[in-house]
Amino acid sequence: MAVADRIDVRKTYKLYIGGAFPRSESGRSYVVRAADASPIANACRASRKDLREAVRAARKAADGWADRTAMNRGQVLYRVAELMEGRRDQFVAEVAQAEGLREAKSRELVARAIDRWVWYAGWADKISQVLGSANPVAAPYFNFTIPEPTGVVGLVAPEQSSLLGLVSRLAPPLVAGNAVVVIASETRPLAAITLTEVLATSDVPGGVVNVLTGLKGELVPVMAGHVDVDAIDVWGVPEALRTDVELTAADNVKRLSRRPAGVSDARFDWLDDRATERPEWIAAFLEMKTVWHPIGV
Amino acid sequence: MPRMATRTPSADARTGEIVRTNDAAPSSWGLGDGAAIPWEYAPAPESRDVVTLKERYGLFIGGRDVAASDGQTFATINPATEEPLALVARGTPADMDRGVRAARKAFRRSWGSLSGRERAKYLFRIARILQERSREFAVLESMDSGKPIKESRDVDVPLAAAHFWYYAGWADKLEYAFPGRVARPLGVAAQIIPWNFPLLMLAWKIAPALAAGNTVVLKPASTTPLSALLFADVCRQADLPPGVVNIIPGPGEVGMALVTNPDVDKVAFTGSTDIGKRIAKGVAGSNKALTLELGGKAANIVFDDAPLDQAVEGIVNGIYFNQGEVCCAGSRLLAQESIVEPLIEKLKDRLATIRVGDPLDKNTDVGAINSRAQLEKITELVAAGQAEGAEMYQPACDLPARGYFFRPTLFTNVAQSHRIAREEIFGPVLSVLTFRTPDEAVEKANNTPYGLSAGIWTDKGSRILHMVKKMKAGVVWANTFNRFDPTSPFGGYKESGFGREGGMHGLHAYVRLEDR
Numbered sequence: 001m002a003v004a005d006r007i008d009v010r011k012t013y014k015l016y017i018g019g020a021f022p023r024s025e026s027g028r029s030y031v032v033r034a035a036d037a038s039p040i041a042n043a044c045r046a047s048r049k050d051l052r053e054a055v056r057a058a059r060k061a062a063d064g065w066a067d068r069t070a071m072n073r074g075q076v077l078y079r080v081a082e083l084m085e086g087r088r089d090q091f092v093a094e095v096a097q098a099e100g101l102r103e104a105k106s107r108e109l110v111a112r113a114i115d116r117w118v119w120y121a122g123w124a125d126k127i128s129q130v131l132g133s134a135n136p137v138a139a140p141y142f143n144f145t146i147p148e149p150t151g152v153v154g155l156v157a158p159e160q161s162s163l164l165g166l167v168s169r170l171a172p173p174l175v176a177g178n179a180v181v182v183i184a185s186e187t188r189p190l191a192a193i194t195l196t197e198v199l200a201t202s203d204v205p206g207g208v209v210n211v212l213t214g215l216k217g218e219l220v221p222v223m224a225g226h227v228d229v230d231a232i233d234v235w236g237v238p239e240a241l242r243t244d245v246e247l248t249a250a251d252n253v254k255r256l257s258r259r260p261a262g263v264s265d266a267r268f269d270w271l272d273d274r275a276t277e278r279p280e281w282i283a284a285f286l287e288m289k290t291v292w293h294p295i296g297v
Numbered sequence: 298m299p300r301m302a303t304r305t306p307s308a309d310a311r312t313g314e315i316v317r318t319n320d321a322a323p324s325s326w327g328l329g330d331g332a333a334i335p336w337e338y339a340p341a342p343e344s345r346d347v348v349t350l351k352e353r354y355g356l357f358i359g360g361r362d363v364a365a366s367d368g369q370t371f372a373t374i375n376p377a378t379e380e381p382l383a384l385v386a387r388g389t390p391a392d393m394d395r396g397v398r399a400a401r402k403a404f405r406r407s408w409g410s411l412s413g414r415e416r417a418k419y420l421f422r423i424a425r426i427l428q429e430r431s432r433e434f435a436v437l438e439s440m441d442s443g444k445p446i447k448e449s450r451d452v453d454v455p456l457a458a459a460h461f462w463y464y465a466g467w468a469d470k471l472e473y474a475f476p477g478r479v480a481r482p483l484g485v486a487a488q489i490i491p492w493n494f495p496l497l498m499l500a501w502k503i504a505p506a507l508a509a510g511n512t513v514v515l516k517p518a519s520t521t522p523l524s525a526l527l528f529a530d531v532c533r534q535a536d537l538p539p540g541v542v543n544i545i546p547g548p549g550e551v552g553m554a555l556v557t558n559p560d561v562d563k564v565a566f567t568g569s570t571d572i573g574k575r576i577a578k579g580v581a582g583s584n585k586a587l588t589l590e591l592g593g594k595a596a597n598i599v600f601d602d603a604p605l606d607q608a609v610e611g612i613v614n615g616i617y618f619n620q621g622e623v624c625c626a627g628s629r630l631l632a633q634e635s636i637v638e639p640l641i642e643k644l645k646d647r648l649a650t651i652r653v654g655d656p657l658d659k660n661t662d663v664g665a666i667n668s669r670a671q672l673e674k675i676t677e678l679v680a681a682g683q684a685e686g687a688e689m690y691q692p693a694c695d696l697p698a699r700g701y702f703f704r705p706t707l708f709t710n711v712a713q714s715h716r717i718a719r720e721e722i723f724g725p726v727l728s729v730l731t732f733r734t735p736d737e738a739v740e741k742a743n744n745t746p747y748g749l750s751a752g753i754w755t756d757k758g759s760r761i762l763h764m765v766k767k768m769k770a771g772v773v774w775a776n777t778f779n780r781f782d783p784t785s786p787f788g789g790y791k792e793s794g795f796g797r798e799g800g801m802h803g804l805h806a807y808v809r810l811e812d813r
Binding site: 130131133135136137138139141143145230242243246247249250251252253255258261274275280283287288289290291292293294 | 459476570573574575577578580581582584589591746761765768770771772773774775776777780782784785786787788790791792793794795797800801802805810812
């Protein structure tokens with residue numbers, strides 16, 4: 001076989017923690033394979049220590065992100081869409097390879113992932129008007145209810161849909177003002193890492209999104225038991241782990257955002273806008289705060 | 298909300314200095330020295346005639362009064378006298394199963410196919426009957442729970458009726474609560490409520506569930522089953538279809554049998570954080586919807602520019618309302634250092650005027666602790682407070698010879714590490730801590746796994762809004778405390794639970810949203 005004129009420079013896929021791209025502190029990696037089983041890359045196999053670092057980075061970043069004005073959060077997330085647009089071909093190739101799709105289908109998925117950022121970004125300065133309320137209490141008090149971000153959200157990404165599924169689950173807690181620790185799809189993690197390269201060059205502050213690649217069986221139980229994680233999106237939790245994860249999560253009263261009953265991760269249609277663009281998915285990572293003050297002269 | 302009898306000495310608001318208005322009075326006036334009040338109030342007992350106690354109460358399943366599957370009963374006692382009030386059927390796991398089947402049947406047949414407009418009318422009926430029979434409920438509630446009649450009469454019962462009234466109107470307007478979506482009922486709701494507000498918690502649970510089209514199986518607390526069983530009678534009077542509401546008293550283990558019943562679609566629990574975690578574990582791995590309203594350790598923060606007399610009333614209402622057996626009680630007073638001394642002095646003066654005693658006496662401010670077990674828990678934590686070095690103050694008041702009573706208690710020199718500053722006491726015990734800067738107040742207030750409520754006292758509007766934003770708590774009372782209303786969502790952050798009760802948000806816990 002002849003040697004090509006130019007040898008490709010291959011990418012090392014790393015973790016994304018606190019705005020930096022470290023390898024796993026454990027020094028471990030695992031082989032990521034394409035849909036046709038051919039090896040594509042060595043991804044980091046994050047350790048429990050990496051997960052704890054990611055939670056720490058998220059906690060550090062959470063207040064700053066929550067304190068941004070709603071309009072600013074919206075613009076920052078819209079910019080993620082802008083930057084993804086510029087890397088469209090890279091995402092298309094990665095998604096096609098990981099998910100074993102023709103280019104046209106992959107192109108559709110990537111385009112929709114970009115559009116989904118736009119849809120959710122627009123909610124930033126509207127969700128509190130839709131979910132908040134002024135409450136007509138039967139006494140001389142001014143009383144109102146406003147949503148606030150829950151804090152640090154753990155997101156177990158959908159396993160099958162490497163990019164569109166991830167974006168559809170990541171955008172809601174982010175637009176709500178939370179900091180997120182993502183456990184990427186175990187078998188298809190590469191698009192998630194490329195997404196972090198977009199996030200790193202956009203205006204999303206370091207630590208607001210942290211992405212770990214590795215074995216879900218190793219990482220998810222640690223996330224479920226971490227007392228500084230306030231909520232978990234359990235969408236991509238393997239069925240065999242689900243009950244244990246929910247049992248452990250109860251120890252610090254974590255909020256759980258579950259897949260709707262009867263919905264399968266493997267067969268879910270992420271292109272269905274009605275099913276994937278929902279203010280309830282934002283509300284799942286919001287806390288309602290009610291405030292009373294007397295009225296008087 | 299009731300105001301406790303107000304007889305504070307006047308104070309100079311600018312200096313915060315207490316002006317003694319009782320110079321000529323005997324020292325036994327109890328203003329600050331903990332001595333008893335010199336005069337006695339004449340007894341003002343509320344008549345018990347309005348209540349006809351039955352000797353035995355059954356379970357309310359499928360619209361009928363039935364015995365427990367094993368025929369067992371337990372006695373519910375009056376905590377103010379330690380005398381038994383009645384024998385109550387003790388539900389079993391088999392009874393829970395019966396209840397769930399009755400609820401499922403009603404959901405499939407009568408209730409499920411009823412329009413929102415018709416459901417609303419049943420709920421309005423219930424609200425009206427509760428208003429009509431309000432005194433009966435108030436007296437029964439005070440007898441079974443130990444809470445003062447003025448609170449059951451002016452707070453618990455009217456608010457319970459108001460809850461049904463409020464949610465009645467939502468039953469046929471759900472499409473406006475969830476724009477763009479169709480709200481469907483979840484099915485059978487399993488509801489477990491505590492003993493501190495027995496009827497009110499029943500209303501918080503049942504009203505939104507029924508408005509949204511669910512049917513319910515409710516387990517009242519084992520020390521306070523009577524108002525729930527009287528509510529069964531209200532359901533009958535309202536001609537509510539059988540099985541829509543089922544009420545099954547029993548011990549905690551039986552509650553777990555209800556939670557884990559596979560035919561339950563939704564679990565709603567109000568109670569301690571410990572039990573809440575067990576309930577959450579009970580639904581783990583299922584598709585049941587869950588809302589939890591759990592414990593609290595609220596900070597009541599008083600800044601140096603706060604109107605002190607008003608703050609004192611708020612602090613007293615915050616921690617001594619319902620004997621402090623309130624999940625959102627303001628159990629940690631955070632006082633700015635510069636005003637600690639005058640504030641404590643005013644508080645002590647105010648404590649001397651609090652009347653502890655017969656719950657059925659209309660002058661009583663603090664009634665009986667709900668049970669011997671709870672009294673023991675309070676006693677243990679108070680002993681821990683003393684052992685850990687905090688300084689205790691109790692007004693000198695006579696306690697009745699029988700019954701479970703506890704003096705209003707105030708601890709100063711409390712450190713954040715003390716048990717009385719960390720653990721939910723659920724009793725009339727206030728821990729005073731201090732702070733210098735707003736940042737320190739925020740840090741101390743949020744330094745707890747709980748996050749149910751918080752209080753802020755200051756005259757500065759911008760500071761109120763700053764503090765509101767910083768509090769990790771679901772309800773923030775500014776220049777007030779312990780206010781409740783059916784339109785006002787209530788619920789916690791962090792380990793105080795999730796989901797909201799009250800308001801439009803309270804409906805969300807009982808619906809499944811579908812596309813139009």
